[in-house]
Amino acid sequence: MERSQVKEIVKGVGATAVGIARVTEVDAAARQSYLHWIESGRSAPLGYMDRYHEVRDNPRLLLDGANSIIVAAFSYYYPTSAARSHFTIARYARGADYHDVVRRRLNEAVSAMISETALDPSDFRVCVDTAPLRERYWARKAGVGFIGRNNALIVPGEGSYMVLGEILTTMELDTDAPCALTCGNCMACVKSCPAGALDCDEDGYCGVDASRCLSCLTIEHRGDFPEGVKLGGRIAGCDTCQDVCPHNRHAKTSTIAEFAPSNPLLDMTDDQILSLRAEDIRPLTRHTSLSRIKPADFIRNIHTP
Ligand code: SF4
Ligand code: SF4
Structure with a gap:
């Protein structure tokens, strides 16, 4: 082809x-x-x-x-x-x-x-x-x-x-040239990350620190959080470093209807969310990417300031 x-x-x-x-x-x-x-x-x-x-x-x-x-x-x-x-x-x-x-x-x-x-x-x-x-x-x-x-x-x-x-x-297709663009001097995401997860380590390595990243912690961490974790209302994932990225300033609306926001959590008030119990979580996360979060951890996220 x-x-x-x-x-x-x-x-x-x-x-x-x-x-x-x-x-x-x-x-x-x-x-x-x-x-x-x-x-x-x-x-x-x-x-x-x-x-x-x-x-x-x-x-x-x-x-x-x-x-x-x-x-x-x-x-x-x-x-x-x-x-x-x-x-x-x-x-x-x-x-x-x-x-x-x-x-x-x-x-x-x-x-x-x-x-x-x-x-x-x-x-x-x-x-x-x-x-x-x-x-x-x-x-x-x-x-x-x-x-x-x-x-x-x-x-x-x-x-x-x-x-x-x-x-x-297995098809041997003609290939495209790799993308040669970079972030250049922009540091907007590094400066905005609420957890300091994009700071470079002492070796000068600057990849994301998943042990601090709120996206990774809210979704992948099991049990109590390490001391000092502050979520600021993020109950599942974090978009801050993408929201500040200049490349997203003119993001176009997706054409994929299944991705339209539909989770009932989006229509709940603070009081409704704070009163959720572990047994309420599965019906809210089924068939979404949030289903990998265990109900007890979801409750933990809700109650972590
Ligand atoms: S997702 Fe949030 S916590 Fe993780 S690196 Fe981006 S801004 Fe920082
Ligand atoms: S905000 Fe976007 S362009 Fe700027 S450094 Fe971060 S990823 Fe790169």
Whole structure:
């Protein structure tokens, strides 16, 4: 298939941006900086990031004979409507679970590619966040965008309110040039992070410190928080470092209806949220990206100032 035809198919299922890269092993510099991030303790509480290194460094272990990786970015941005409480939920989690939405759409794209070729389903593998794949690394390689200081993938002209999905395929497609843009001198997210999670460590390493990041803590941390954690009303995720990013100033509303804000928590008052019990949480988080938060931890988030 031609690269343009593949991109047209993936855009046809709702992607804002699509790019293609050749599948190789992840380069040494990227591997080293990832290991430094783990070894410095900045990956906690994301314990799963320290597993499956071999696969993470070599996508061919996810699909035998993979030649190309198609990376797609899907916008989830919807403007914020008037809030009824001071509590906030990260934008990506306000509508339907992006894992389901993006997987369904990329599977549709794969079906369309199969019908255009002599290939079969074993020539493709769709990944949406759950496989050990360096998503943003491949997105940059495929020319979809660049990785900001806030660790988000920034799509030029579109912003970073994006979720990513990938299709590994045995097809040998023409590739795109990697995105060469950078944040330049901007430090807006670093200065605005309420937890200091984007400050550089003593070795000069400046990746996000997941052990402090409120997005990681509210969603991934189990049990009591370390002393001193202040959430400021963030009950699930944090958007601060994206909200201040100049690349998001002109974010366009998503075309994906499933991402429209629909969580009942958004219509609740402070009193209603504060009176929630653990048994009330599952019905509120089912079929959303918040379902991974255990009810007891959700209650913890609500009651952490
Ligand atoms: S998500 Fe929030 S806490 Fe985490 S790095 Fe961004 S601004 Fe800081
Ligand atoms: S706020 Fe500035 S430094 Fe941070 S990701 Fe956006 S452009 Fe980069």
